[in-house]
Amino acid sequence: MLALDNVQAGYDESMILHDVTFRLSENQVVCVLGRNGVGKSTLIKTIMGVLQAEQGRIDFAGEDITKTKPAERAHKGISYVPQGREIFSNLSVEENLTLGLETNPNPSLALFKNIYQYFPVLKEMKKRNGGDLSGGQQQQLAIGRALAAEPNLLLLDEPAEGIQPNIVDAIQDVIIDLKKNTETAMVLVEQDIPFAESVGDYFYVIDRGRIMYEGEELDRERAEAYLSL
Amino acid sequence: MEAILLQLFNGLSLGSILLLIALGLAITFGLMNVINMAHGELIMIGAYAAYVVQLLFLTYLPEGMFSWYFIFALPASFLLAAFFGWLLELSVIRHLYGRPLDSLLATFGAGLILQQLARTIFGAPNVGVQSPTFLAGTIEIFTLSIPASRLFILLLVAACVGFMFYYFYKTKSGMRIRAVMQNRKMASSLGINTRRVDSTTFAIGAGFAGVAGTVLTLIGPIGPTLGTAYIVDAFMVVVVGGVGMLIGTVASALGIGMFNTIFEYVTNASMGRVLVFILIILVLQWRPNGLFHLRTRSLD
Ligand SMILES: Nc1ncnc2c1ncn2[C@@H]1O[C@H](COP(=O)(O)OP(=O)(O)OP(=O)(O)O)[C@@H](O)[C@H]1O
């Protein structure tokens, strides 16, 4: 479904990702692990198209998307929950969710019901500005917004980072539910290794912009060297 | 008492004209952060659009229909100025987002070109546009007699502001615009075509400048340099109001209009103007980001 071949990407002068080859098939949950600053978010941004690959090739659903803009990729069914959430703080919660419908081929407000079921706090605060929400609530909003698109591929960049434990649980439950009950494929960047192991079908471990380990199991012995355990 | 009421109305009227002049700029500069020095020339284009529509009515339609020209001039000026704005965005500004100094110079140049274009087509001297008869007289409200054109401008500005609020805050495309202006990358990641949003937003801002131009034909003669007289006022209104806030532009225009009229009443025209500038400087000392400012909760 998604294939990166020998991708190189980075910011201005500095290349961060080197020679990344990455595969994800339908319905799969692929976890990306690695220490801080090794290039996990850079990989996610390159898949979304927020960053353009300098070299290599990216295919999605049988099409070459290497040169396409994020908007086109979104219309092909990729949704993105960025690290740092990036909700629209001057737009209401409801408007943020409505923007998620932008790429949904069958947009319907009924979808919001599901999202509100996952995250009841969003319903309570739907008229409030996104910027009035706490960090954890903003994270829920960012996930809700991505789900409103009913994506084929959901990119989640550290969805549980810096959030109080009960919201982390709610978010993890949603990810588990999506895996069990929907066809959504996911790329999940995660620091919580036990959780990653519980939902992941395949694992990539990155270090300094290169893929150092990959496999269906997270072989602790071999992966440990690249993780801050 | 009557004199005071009349001054209040004059203040409101001046405020409404300032607001109309600044409305388009509130979009192109306030929302999109483009220092658009050609804003005045977009106003000028709108004024000439009204002039042309008026000429067409004079030449081709029976005299009884003449006053109707104004009803056609309003949309015509909006569309023509929007078209020029669209062209300007496409050819120049598109390449200069995030480079304020470059876009300042480039749009200044574009403004000069547009002035020359007007001079070539219509000649350098000012031309007068005959007001429609229904805006010629005065209207009695209680004991005040108010020029009909001033009252009309007030209502038209209210309608424009109402439309703008509705468009930006209640429609889907308004929501897209606000999203793109806030976080371009994220908006694109959600599937919004940011190029299209940029060009329509700029065109809409330019269109409002055009409407202002048509209204200015009610006040006096127009010429190729019409816009240069208003550009400073327009920027002043937007900056004092707070960049990015429509509501701020409204408050600032009405406030400046009011104070200007009051100061002129108690002193004289030039002294009044000086006092207004002093007031503006004080306001900006007190609130460097303008009266209204977008508060955003920094991400924790
Ligand atoms: N916008 C940027 N401009 C320049 N360099 C950047 C930018 N964003 C990240 N970097 C650099 O790229 C490298 C990889 O960053 P990235 O955000 O991909 O790491 P990460 O693995 O997601 O880390 P974390 O676990 O902290 O989120 C870092 O060295 C970082 O300093």
Ligand SMILES: [Mg+2]
């Ligand atoms: Mg990261």
